[in-house]
Amino acid sequence: MQFWDDAEREHCPGFCGKIVLNTSGPFDEYSDCQPCPWGSQVDVKSKCNECDSNMQGYDFAFIIFHALAPLLINILFIKSYSIKQKKQKIPRIWVFLQFLSAAFEAVLSLIFTLLIYKPIGSLHVYTCQNNFLYEWYPMLFNPLVNYTHIMRCTSEVVYPRYSLPFANLAFNLLNLIVLRSIVYAIAYAKSPIKIPSEPYYAVLWTLPILAIAHAAFSGIIYYIFPYITLFTSLALNAFHFAYEGRKNIKQILRLIFKDPDHILMLLIHMMLFGFAIFSLYLSTTWQSYNPGYKSYAVVAGLLPLPSIFYILTIKLTVPPRNSTRAIR
Structure with a gap:
């Protein structure tokens, strides 16, 4: 779990993103980097936003x-x-x-x-806005963390x-x-x-x-x-x-x-x-x-x-x- 000031500094690799856990406190609470839920898309700040376009x-x-x-x-x-x-x-x-x-x-x-x-x-x-061919194949871009294990963040980016x-x-x-x-x-x-x-x-x-x-x-x-x-x-x-x-x-x-x-x-x-x-x-x-x-x-x-x-x-x-x- 991360607060917004910490989450803002950490950029998730690949198509991984952070999910909002709690917005009632002084700072929004976010999860660690993980696959975005179905029907959402990671933005430039590594936050998972629901597709509403x-x-x-x-x-x-x-x-x-x-x-x-x-x-x-x-x-x-x-x-x-x-x-x-x-x-x-x-x-x-x-x-x-x-x-x-x-x-x-x-x-x-x-x-x-x-x-x-x-x-x-x-x-x-509703749909997610996409512009690139590689976004259709997120499974090919799962990040390799510290050259030891793969962080699997495959999701439907082109929902x-x-x-x-x-x-x-x-x-x-x-x-x-x-x-x-x-x-x-x-x-x-x-x-x-x-x-x-x-x-x-x-x-x-x-x-x-x-x-x-x-x-x-x-x-x-x-x-x-x-x-x-x-x-x-x-x-x-x-x-x-x-x-x-x-x-x-x-x-x-x-x-x-x-x-x-x-x-x-x-x-x-x-x-x-x-x-x-x-x-x-x-x-x-x-x-x-x-x-x-x-x-x-x-x-x-x-x-x-x-x-x-x-x-x-x-x-x-x-x-x-x-x-x-x-x-x-």
């Missing part, structure tokens, strides 16, 4: 990214296995119900996750950006087991054709992999997730159109507007692309100079750009059948 736009976009990742994986598995099972002629309503269930799972998981963080019961979440995605994945797993099982039970009772269960088990395997990836690379993902989303949206857009084979512009447009599945996938691509562009905007200093509504208008205008670019340039990848090339 409002979550900024980029931080919230990071949380949305972790909510979108399971949803996108669900959609990919549902779509891919429905294509493989075309010979069974699965009614489109059951594929749509799986998409709808995946969307509900993602939305409910995000809501439940936000509700369990301070302030509990509110969608508003709640490290633990929140784990909670979101846990709720995703719970919602998957409950909601998707209901969909399969209804399909088993109502549909004469067996609905493939492969998407269900594929996601069960994928969610733990996402958790491991976040545990190891969370700090890196935090800084590059807009680029990951941008690359994913562009790649999915290209693969989606390329999967339909060699078609000209008219055939592609006719295919898009006649099939609801293509319209849905096109909307998903646009949503991912818009989210990536807006996340990149939030990561820059431009947001402090430009009004929000102007940035929203710019992002909205860019949404169809990848699809339009692919459709307009598709003729470059489909040469005329009667073209000949000289052989030298």
Whole structure:
């Protein structure tokens, strides 16, 4: 135990801090250097202060990214296995119900996750302000005292950006087991054709992999997730159109507007692309100079750009059948 005049002279190493024990006396009483409690952060004076900052736009976009990742994986598995099972002629309503269930799972998981963080019961979440990559890995900076023993002061310095995605994945797993099982039970009772269960088990395997990836690379993902989303949206857009084979512009447009599945996938691509562009905007200093509504208008205008670019340039990848090339 230390009083403030003594505690002020001693600076705690690493991410260790002092906790206030008593404030009723003439001097505040502080603990010795130790890990800060969950939901608090050490300041420059080595005091553990409770995290009470409002979550900024980029931080919230990071949380949305972790909510979108399971949803996108669900959609990919549902779509891919429905294509493989075309010979069974699965009614489109059951594929749509799986998409709808995946969307509900993602939305409910995000809501439940936000509700369990301070302030509990509110969608508003407090956070700690951080600016450096090393703050994501405090276990690597435990101080070595007198070259004899390690003072373990590992805590969530970047609260709640490290633990929140784990909670979101846990709720995703719970919602998957409950909601998707209901969909399969209804399909088993109502549909004469067996609905493939492969998407269900594929996601069960994928969610733990996402958790491991976040545990190891969370700090890196935090800084590059807009680029990951941008690359994913562009790649999915290209693969989606390329999967339909060699078609000209008219055939592609006719295919898009006649099939609801293509319209849905096109909307998903646009949503991912818009989210990536807006996340990149939030990561820059431009947001402090430009009004929000102007940035929203710019992002909205860019949404169809990848699809339009692919459709307009598709003729470059489909040469005329009667073209000949000289052989030298």
